[in-house]
Structures are given as structure tokens and as C-alpha cells.
Amino acid sequence: MSGPLLPGATIGVLGSGQLGRMLALVARRMGYGVHVFSPERDSPAGRIANREWSAPYEDLDAARRFARGVDVVTLEFENIPAGTVEEISALAPVRPGLRALQTTQNRLREKEFLREAGFPVAPFRAVPDRASLDAAMGEVGVPAVLKTAGFGYDGKGQTRISGPEDAGAAWESLGGEAVLEAWVVFEMELSVVAARGTSGLFAHYGAVRNTHDRHILDLTVAPAGVPPEVEEEAVEIAAGIFEELGIVGTACVEFFLTTGGDLLVNEIAPRPHNSGHWTIEGAATSQFEQQLRAVCGLPLGGTHRPEPAAMANLIGDLWKSGEPDWTAALSVPGVSLHLYGKKEPRLGRKMGHLTARASTPEEAARKAVEARESLGGA
Numbered sequence: 001m002s003g004p005l006l007p008g009a010t011i012g013v014l015g016s017g018q019l020g021r022m023l024a025l026v027a028r029r030m031g032y033g034v035h036v037f038s039p040e041r042d043s044p045a046g047r048i049a050n051r052e053w054s055a056p057y058e059d060l061d062a063a064r065r066f067a068r069g070v071d072v073v074t075l076e077f078e079n080i081p082a083g084t085v086e087e088i089s090a091l092a093p094v095r096p097g098l099r100a101l102q103t104t105q106n107r108l109r110e111k112e113f114l115r116e117a118g119f120p121v122a123p124f125r126a127v128p129d130r131a132s133l134d135a136a137m138g139e140v141g142v143p144a145v146l147k148t149a150g151f152g153y154d155g156k157g158q159t160r161i162s163g164p165e166d167a168g169a170a171w172e173s174l175g176g177e178a179v180l181e182a183w184v185v186f187e188m189e190l191s192v193v194a195a196r197g198t199s200g201l202f203a204h205y206g207a208v209r210n211t212h213d214r215h216i217l218d219l220t221v222a223p224a225g226v227p228p229e230v231e232e233e234a235v236e237i238a239a240g241i242f243e244e245l246g247i248v249g250t251a252c253v254e255f256f257l258t259t260g261g262d263l264l265v266n267e268i269a270p271r272p273h274n275s276g277h278w279t280i281e282g283a284a285t286s287q288f289e290q291q292l293r294a295v296c297g298l299p300l301g302g303t304h305r306p307e308p309a310a311m312a313n314l315i316g317d318l319w320k321s322g323e324p325d326w327t328a329a330l331s332v333p334g335v336s337l338h339l340y341g342k343k344e345p346r347l348g349r350k351m352g353h354l355t356a357r358a359s360t361p362e363e364a365a366r367k368a369v370e371a372r373e374s375l376g377g378a
């Protein structure tokens, strides 16, 4: 590609969930076409896109046809088979590329990459089989967390090990190659969402504070309210990771801030992240517009945050006793509602989110939580 891809060009998106939907909304607003590719039909992103391809990610024929119809390919889901990404790459640029995807779609590869490149991570050992688990426990210590090496997000595929008596059941529950990671006693969880353009320029939204409920992101508060040197270090680590992986697009680095004041990288998401949703109303340019700008080779937008913001996730559990009371939530001043158009509100499923802005981070968090509580439900 010589110059930037201008409005009128078509963006291909691998994956068709809410991240693809929010990207598609921006892309269409800015005059781009959007084609999405995933095994789903009538998906959250597919309903906004100009074209929805519904085929398994392994269907190389469909993937090639999809790639021929677009000018650039990005993703909202990293677990795309390498073979498919390679096929597509021969026909259209894929941003971020294969290296970023292959590294981040497997926890073991990701942690090895981080350790070898000198980024701080919690102690871990590869656990290829049951016999290695005992040795790994001896080296890493307990308590620890056993995590599947492949395909895992939102705490899926992980189990805590308190002592040797848990090892057998933990191994059985995961069944496959795993990583044993030391238990981290953290002060808080942070993330840095940022974007890197085709020229290598980097733009970030600072460090935000995340709290999880049953391993699913519950609340994000921007800014995180950590000392400036901690925020600077987190941003510097994130920038280093983007550079090493050659990421072009929006991505997120999640951290633990330990009670001892150290930052440890927990995970890298090579795509927009749930902890960056607040940027839609809360920053000069949203993480999705930034993704579009980056993958199209356009200048990145400003990341200025006029005032603190908070984002509260709306999980399927809220629908337990019927449709949530939207009027109540929307009567909280300064609160915005996002629903992803998912038909079935299953327990634990991300259905939407609320964003609140206020003059302090505490006030923004309070408003987002108050609005969510007013919805009723679980």
C-alpha cells in the first residue's frame, strides 16, 4: 500500500462481536465500507457491516474471498488460526500481523516473549503434562494459578492451586498444555490501551484501573489514580511491547500493580479492549477510531481526556428478572448506554456497558455503578 486508505476504502474485520461492532460504527460514520468474517450469523458487528461473511475461521476458501473484497484486514478477536492469517496476508495487509497474533493467542508463548524481551512478568513455568506440574509447583511455589496455554480470556481456563492436594484436580479440569503462574498479591489491576500507526507513532490513553467480578471486567476508571512514575512506567512498558511485536492498530496491555509497588504484565490483547470502551465518550478519539486510523495509515487522533470517566459492564446476569430498567439508568446525568445487540442475555455474557463522565474519577465510578444498580436485575 502506498498512501493511506481513505474514506471509500473497505475494512475487513476478523471476528464479529461487540469490538467489531464499535469499530464498524466508526468506520461507517467516516465513510468506509466494512466486511466482517466469523462463524456467526446476524452478529453484533455483522448487523452494522456492509457485508457479513459467515464461515469457520479454518475455511481458507471463504477467507480468500473475504480478503479479495477488502483493502486492509484488522481483527477484534485474536484466536484466528495462523494458516488463515497467512492466506489473508497474501491478499491484503493484516494489521496487527501474524507475529502479534501468534504471540498473544497462546499464554505460554506470550509469557516467554515478555520474559525474553525483558518485560516484567510473574514467575511462571510451562506445564506440558501432569508430571511437570509437581516440578513447576516446586519452582513457582504455591499458591499459584494453572492456566491453559491456548485460547483463554476472561479467566476461562484457569484454576487456583493452594497446595499439592489441588494439583490432580486442577490438571484434570484444564486438560492440556498449561502454564503455572505464581499467585500475585496485587494492590490493583491496571491497563494501558494505546495505538501504533504504520509509521511507528504511538498514542496512549494513560493507565486505567480495572476491577473484575468472577474474572470478568466489571468496572474501569480513568485515570487509574496511581503515582505519575507508575503510570509512566506502565506506558513505557506498553510502548515497548507494541514496538517489539510490531503492532499496527489499537491494543491493550494489562498489568498487576503488586502490593510492593511493582508492575507485572498479565496479558496483551492485540485489539481494542473492554477497558478502553470509556474512550468513546471520554476521550478526543475513541480506541475504535484510533484502530481505524492506525490500520488505514492515517494520522492517529488525539487521546486527550477532558475529564475523568468510568465504564461499568452490563453482563447477561442483569436480565435474570426481565428487561433492565433503561429509563432509570438514563436518568443519571452524564451516563451513556451501549448495547451490543446480542439476542440471548446468557449469564456471564457481555451485553453492553455504561459510561459516565464526572469531575473526579470517584464521582465517575459512582455514577456508572449507580446507573447500573438502577437497572435492577441480578
Ligand code: AMP
Pocket (backbone or CB within 6 Å): 122, 145, 147, 152, 153, 154, 155, 156, 181, 182, 183, 184, 185, 189, 212, 215, 266, 267
Ligand atoms: P487472565 O484471564 O489471565 O487475565 O486472568 C483473569 C483475572 O484473574 C485477572 O484479571 C486477575 O484478576 C486474576 N488473576 C489471573 N492471574 C492471576 C495471578 N497470577 N495472581 C492473582 N490473580 C490472578
